[in-house]
Amino acid sequence: MKARGEKIAQRILLVIALSAISSLILIALFIFKEGTPVMLRMGLRKFLFSREWDPQAGLFGIYPMIAASLWVTLGAMLIGAPLGIAGAIFLNEFVPKTVLRIVKPAIELLAGIPSVVYGFIGVMVLAPLIRDHLGGPGLSILAAAIILGVMILPTVISISTDAIGAVPNSYREGALALGATRWQAVHMVILKAARSGIMASIILAMGRAIGDLKAARSGIMASIILAMGRAIGETMAVIMVAGNTVKLPHSVLDSARTLTATIAFEMASATGRHREALFAIGVVLFVIIMILNTCATVSLRGRTTRS
Amino acid sequence: MSLDAKIRFELVSLFYGAFEALKQVNMTMAERQITALIGPSGCGKSTLLRTLNRMNDLIPGVRITGLVRVDGRNIYAPGTDVTTLRKRIGMVFQRPNPFPLSVRDNVSFGLRVAGLTSRADVEPILERSLRAAWLWDQVKDRLDQSALDLPLDQQQRLCIARLLAVEPDIILMDEPCSALDPIATGKVEDLMLELKKQYTIVIVTHNMQQAARISDVTGYMLLGDMIESGATAALFTNPQDRRTQDYLSGRYG
Numbered sequence: 190m191k192a193r194g195e196k197i198a199q200r201i202l203l204v205i206a207l208s209a210i211s212s213l214i215l216i217a218l219f220i221f222k223e224g225t226p227v228m229l230r231m232g233l234r235k236f237l238f239s240r241e242w243d244p245q246a247g248l249f250g251i252y253p254m255i256a257a258s259l260w261v262t263l264g265a266m267l268i269g270a271p272l273g274i275a276g277a278i279f280l281n282e283f284v285p286k287t288v289l290r291i292v293k294p295a296i297e298l299l300a301g302i303p304s305v306v307y308g309f310i311g312v313m314v315l316a317p318l319i320r321d322h323l324g325g326p327g328l329s330i331l332a333a334a335i336i337l338g339v340m341i342l343p344t345v346i347s348i349s350t351d352a353i354g355a356v357p358n359s360y361r362e363g364a365l366a367l368g369a370t371r372w373q374a375v376h377m378v379i380l381k382a383a384r385s386g387i388m389a390s391i392i393l394a395m396g397r398a399i400g401d402l403k404a405a406r407s408g409i410m411a412s413i414i415l416a417m418g419r420a421i422g423e424t425m426a427v428i429m430v431a432g433n434t435v436k437l438p439h440s441v442l443d444s445a446r447t448l449t450a451t452i453a454f455e456m457a458s459a460t461g462r463h464r465e466a467l468f469a470i471g472v473v474l475f476v477i478i479m480i481l482n483t484c485a486t487v488s489l490r491g492r493t494t495r496s
Numbered sequence: 497m498s499l500d501a502k503i504r505f506e507l508v509s510l511f512y513g514a515f516e517a518l519k520q521v522n523m524t525m526a527e528r529q530i531t532a533l534i535g536p537s538g539c540g541k542s543t544l545l546r547t548l549n550r551m552n553d554l555i556p557g558v559r560i561t562g563l564v565r566v567d568g569r570n571i572y573a574p575g576t577d578v579t580t581l582r583k584r585i586g587m588v589f590q591r592p593n594p595f596p597l598s599v600r601d602n603v604s605f606g607l608r609v610a611g612l613t614s615r616a617d618v619e620p621i622l623e624r625s626l627r628a629a630w631l632w633d634q635v636k637d638r639l640d641q642s643a644l645d646l647p648l649d650q651q652q653r654l655c656i657a658r659l660l661a662v663e664p665d666i667i668l669m670d671e672p673c674s675a676l677d678p679i680a681t682g683k684v685e686d687l688m689l690e691l692k693k694q695y696t697i698v699i700v701t702h703n704m705q706q707a708a709r710i711s712d713v714t715g716y717m718l719l720g721d722m723i724e725s726g727a728t729a730a731l732f733t734n735p736q737d738r739r740t741q742d743y744l745s746g747r748y749g
């Protein structure tokens with residue numbers, strides 16, 4: 190009786206899993222089918238590297254957006270990664286374990302704050318500060334990078350904390366028993382042992398910064414959201430804060446528009462070639478995020494085979 | 497009891513929270529001798545050993561009373577620099593725990609911690625330490641490979657080399673051979689006898705033959721008490737305390 194019930198449950202789960210996976214694959218295929226013709230027609234190089242984006246005139250060069258995405262992402266990493274790793278080190282090595290047990294879930298909860306909230310803070314507080322003290326329009330790459338840097342903190346802290354926590358205590362004891370200070374033990378041994386896990390956290394956070402949180406989890410998921418023209422969820426903050434100029438940025442104080450922001454802005458009204466070009470951007474994001482995810486997986490696997 | 501004891505425990509009690517793991521332990525350990533601590537599991541051997549390099553300090557809720565004197569000075573006196581203490585009193589752990597670094601970086605770790613980084617300074621010490629741990633010939637061609645790729649007994653001797661590099665004068669060993677096979681154990685034991693010429697060694701062991709083979713003095717512990725301690729040969733052939741007799745003859749428990 191029990192065996193039979195189990196078998197049925199197994200079948201049902203299998204069907205659900207298969208349909209989930211096949212719908213993901215279908216969606217991915219759909220994006221590629223819609224997106225690749227433009228690239229082929231224009232030539233991949235021209236699509237990626239020409240600077241004119243003017244859908245009315247039929248010009249679809251996404252270089253400014255690629256540049257904007259890269260600047261914003263790199264900026265976010267420069268801000269978020271050191272802070273996040275420092276936070277993870279602090280929580281693991283310098284405060285009692287009970288603090289870690291309370292604070293870590295709290296930090297992970299921060300990941301659930303809707304991105305529009307971060308965007309709102311960016312627009313109301315950060316952008317005016319930048320405008321008044323550093324110049325420029327305020328809504329800028331810098332503002333977007335700072336906001337994104339904060340948004341990726343939970344990802345970096347959470348995964349780095351796990352990586353550091355997984356370092357065997359015997360390394361810690363060995364280092365301290367040789368007369369190392371806590372800090373020496375951390376940077377000479379523990380960070381080296383946790384290196385691949387920390388790398389993974391940074392790469393995943395990068396995926397999040399470029400696409401969105403779900404993108405970091407699964408590149409295909411990201412594409413669904415993009416394909417439906419509703420990339421609003423996670424990219425909301427960047428759309429709000431980065432300003433909205435499709436122009437090659439020359440300084441972090443310039444406004445810019447990222448790849449995801451472009452899709453989110455224009456998908457609703459786009460038709461014909463314009464629409465195809467937006468799907469092509471989706472393809473570009475898809476590929477970038479797949480590459481990042483693969484790197485993260487590989488570096489995590491590096492850790493498990495090592496120990 | 498000689499006055500020139502290297503290490504002297506005076507009424508040392510240690511509490512893990514409310515649990516009294518060491519009960520007013522008195523003991524002396526002589527310079528350049530091997531002192532073995534034996535006793536059933538959980539009797540406090542490791543705890544006693546770890547009072548010497550203050551590794552117990554790392555555990556929250558530990559309280560210690562009494563005096564632990566090394567060269568006459570109480571190492572729990574306020575103002576004692578624990579990192580300096582740990583350089584003088586090195587420790588080998590039960591499971592070999594080389595760092596996930598190269599062989600070279602493992603051995604030079606203690607030096608780098610002390611601020612000695614130039615290759616010219618480190619290189620001679622590296623070779624000397626590895627030779628002293630009888631490891632030089634095996635690893636001299638793979639100094640830059642990961643220490644984790646060495647076989648277990650070489651890892652354990654690497655951990656010993658790592659200590660020797662910082663020139664401690666006391667070496668603590670907590671069941672250093674329990675992860676090793678008999679041949680590797682024999683090698684480490686021979687090494688200990690060699691090291692004894694220069695260092696004071698304290699070893700915790702479950703293996704009574706090992707204690708009999710290598711130690712000069714043995715202490716038998718039970719439930720946090722130091723039941724008796726004395727010259728190894730005497731203690732094994734003619735134990736004074738009834739409980740020691742029972743343990744040695746296998747009638748314990």
Ligand SMILES: Nc1ncnc2c1ncn2[C@@H]1O[C@H](COP(=O)(O)OP(=O)(O)OP(=O)(O)O)[C@@H](O)[C@H]1O
Nearest residue numbers: 512515517535536537538539540541542543544555
């Ligand atoms: N961190 C700790 N917190 C609480 N109690 C502890 C802790 N470490 C050890 N104890 C207790 O203190 C007692 C002595 O432990 P210790 O590890 O010194 O024993 P041992 O003689 O080394 O045993 P073994 O032969 O199994 O290694 C044991 O009852 C143990 O449960």
Ligand SMILES: [Mg+2]
Nearest residue numbers: 541542543700
């Ligand atoms: Mg023990």
